[in-house]
Amino acid sequence: MSRLVFILNGPNLNLLGKRQPEIYGAETLADVERDCAALGAELGLEVRLLQSNHEGQLVDWVHEAREAACGIVINPAALTHTSVALLDALNTFEGPVVEVHISQVHKREAFRHHSYVSLRADAVIAGAGTQGYQLGLRRIAALVGA
Numbered sequence: 001m002s003r004l005v006f007i008l009n010g011p012n013l014n015l016l017g018k019r020q021p022e023i024y025g026a027e028t029l030a031d032v033e034r035d036c037a038a039l040g041a042e043l044g045l046e047v048r049l050l051q052s053n054h055e056g057q058l059v060d061w062v063h064e065a066r067e068a069a070c071g072i073v074i075n076p077a078a079l080t081h082t083s084v085a086l087l088d089a090l091n092t093f094e095g096p097v098v099e100v101h102i103s104q105v106h107k108r109e110a111f112r113h114h115s116y117v118s119l120r121a122d123a124v125i126a127g128a129g130t131q132g133y134q135l136g137l138r139r140i141a142a143l144v145g146a
């Protein structure tokens with residue numbers, strides 16, 4: 001079995017650390033990548049962190065994950081609330097999927113309360129800050145028996 005976990009990130013998360021730090025915190029996506037790589041090494045998992053502002057690119061990465069990855073941690077960002085295409089792509093992936101939101105979306109605007117991706121996700125983590133990615137990785141490890 002593959003030991004690779006894809007950590008996928010949607011629109012605007014390239015600005016993590018600079019964008020609304022009062023909501024999303026001061027850590028950057030590079031910090032998230034470093035921390036997840038270190039945790040992955042402990043858990044015996046390799047991680048590949050990817051970010052795109054484009055829905056189709058995220059769909060393509062989910063298709064790649066079908067061949068390459070044992071699990072997916074995904075923060076779809078705004079696509080959470082809009083993207084049937086991403087949901088359909090994730091429905092073609094056989095391994096575990098954990099959905100992560102840095103902020104506690106249920107304390108925010110009503111339009112953030114609905115997630116298409118949650119119809120597929122095996123676990124959903126919201127409001128744990130960037131630590132949510134590591135929690136997601138630990139859950140993938142448990143589900144794949146790493």
Ligand code: DHK
Pocket residue numbers: 011012013075077078079080100101102103104105112
């Ligand atoms: C990130 C975003 O960019 C928003 O569009 C989502 C999510 C919430 C987050 O909390 O990580 O609504």
